[in-house]
Amino acid sequence: MKQITRDALSDLAAKAQQSPRLRANLNLHEELSDPIQRLAIAMEPGTYIRAQFHAHTWELLFALSGRFVVLIFDDAGVVIRRTVLGEESTVVEIPADCWHAVLSLDAGGVIFEVKHGPYLPIPEGNYADWTVPENALGTAELMAWYSVAQVGDCYRQA
Numbered sequence: 001m002k003q004i005t006r007d008a009l010s011d012l013a014a015k016a017q018q019s020p021r022l023r024a025n026l027n028l029h030e031e032l033s034d035p036i037q038r039l040a041i042a043m044e045p046g047t048y049i050r051a052q053f054h055a056h057t058w059e060l061l062f063a064l065s066g067r068f069v070v071l072i073f074d075d076a077g078v079v080i081r082r083t084v085l086g087e088e089s090t091v092v093e094i095p096a097d098c099w100h101a102v103l104s105l106d107a108g109g110v111i112f113e114v115k116h117g118p119y120l121p122i123p124e125g126n127y128a129d130w131t132v133p134e135n136a137l138g139t140a141e142l143m144a145w146y147s148v149a150q151v152g153d154c155y156r157q158a
Helices: 006-018 139-148
Strands: 023-027 036-043 059-065 068-073 079-085 091-094 099-104 110-116
Touching: 006 023, 006 036, 006 059, 006 110, 059 068, 059 079, 068 091, 068 139, 079 091, 099 139
Parallel strands: none
Antiparallel strands: 023 036, 036 110, 059 091, 059 110, 068 079, 068 099
């Protein structure tokens, strides 16, 4: 039996706090090639999740601890859905080919993710062109916008 204990969540959150990307994961799947990927991801506030889509899979998210803003966008980058996972919603399922972004609101936050495998790095074309790459200027501004963005809003870089 595989399990994720409270101690494991605390350890994972501590690893994320020490990570340059402010993230750490604990895989339940054995191999990156497994057909279903199942993992806990500790995400500290300040970790940047660039708006993206997955062509090959839906994505199921469940907050194990903490809260996370989940934004869904149309092709033009307009917010069409927003929820705070761990507060307003318990579980969200994001369809394949759906632009989305996630923002961690709380220290020690851990999200559980399930999606089809195998693991594939996200191709550059699957990132929203109105976003900036990780570690580029403008990530802090975009994350600040994620935190307040509402349905109907569209991000405009200054």
